Amino acid sequence: MAEDTINAAIKAHNLKAGPSRTVGLFLQGGKDWSPTLYIRLVQDYGLESEVAQHLASTYGDKAFEVAKMASVTGKRWPIVGVRLVSEFPYIEAEVKYGIKEYACTAVDMISRRTRLAFLNVQAAEEALPRIVELMGRELNWNDAKKQEELETAKKFLYFEMGYKSRSEQLTHHSEITLLPSDVDRYKKRFHKFDTDQKGFITTVDVQRVLESINIQMDENTLHEILNEVDLNKNGQVELDEFLQLMSAIQKGRVSGSRLAILLKTAEENLEGRVPIPVDRSCGGL
Structure with a gap:
């Protein structure tokens, strides 16, 4: 689609341009990626299989950098990879990696970096305090900044990600029409x-x-x-x-x-x- 857009612009304005040079270029993390890359994450780092598959499909060969940042769970298995919420394979190390990739707000982290806000708004809200705590530690936020980020992210979930409409589904005026x-x-x-x-x-x-x-x-x-x-x-x-x-x-x-x-x-x-x-x-x- 991007190539079609550029071609249309070239044609409309009679621009001089050669053929596309981006066809076949790898995205970041794609160079050494393979369908079985996640197995190495499980074997080398002691990650859960579900978490390893998520990291491999999301970050490609950069998943190893995320795995190196993963905290020890304190359990027999998995050895590393503390989840942000139990139902989803996102781990705390992804917050640290997101900051390395210039994520500066909690909203950015729950929406674009992990997509939790799009997948499950309650899970995103549950993960928020820990995400803010981790980001505050890495970015040297004071208590006021942490509270500001927490409130901003909650408003984002409430007004933009459907939490408001969900909370209004059931009201005092809801009738009971059961058999x-x-x-x-x-x-x-x-x-x-x-x-x-x-x-x-x-x-x-x-x-x-x-x-x-x-x-x-x-x-x-x-x-x-x-x-x-x-x-x-x-x-x-x-x-x-x-x-x-x-x-x-x-x-x-x-x-x-x-x-x-x-x-x-x-x-x-x-x-x-x-x-x-x-x-x-x-x-x-």
């Missing part, structure tokens, strides 16, 4: 978390169920997930709010609700448990 059978089904799902029949669930309730099925999630993330559905902002999700959410999902007004996905996944895990027979062990284990 009676659906209401019963969702009430049963809700009460798997609200075991005390309080009429609401908190992060403590969700954390308890997640731990029982061996799913780990930090408290801050849980607060964010519940806050998306907590319409009156009282720190808990009431049954009516949950039914409003499920009704809005059925109508197509809400998509990708993290709470709905989390509760459904937990319910399936709980129902999929097979009780261990004890009749042949005299009632013991």
